[in-house]
Amino acid sequence: MKVNVTISVSDELAKRVDEYAKRNYVSKSAVYAQGANSILLQESLAVSLGQMALAFQKIAENNKIDKESAKQLEDFMTIANLLVRK
Secondary structure, three states, X not given: OOOOOOOOOOHHHXXXXXXXXXXXXXXXHHHHHHHHHHHHHHHHHHHHHHHHHHHHHHHHHHOOOOHHHHHHHHHHHHHXXXXXXO
């Protein structure tokens, strides 16, 4: 399902998006959607990296992988695979 969203951007950004869209044969909406998706993915990655660091710390302290740490590492791999589009 798609929804219509109205946004306001600077003239310069609108021009750059228009140029990018033309060069890459995509719609301007696709460029804005890709930008929003990238921001949200970066946020998820930052949270996941923090969780991964805690999981590795717990693994190092306990010398074993518990279920919570394994889940955090699995979540990180899911996000990492999204980033490289596997």
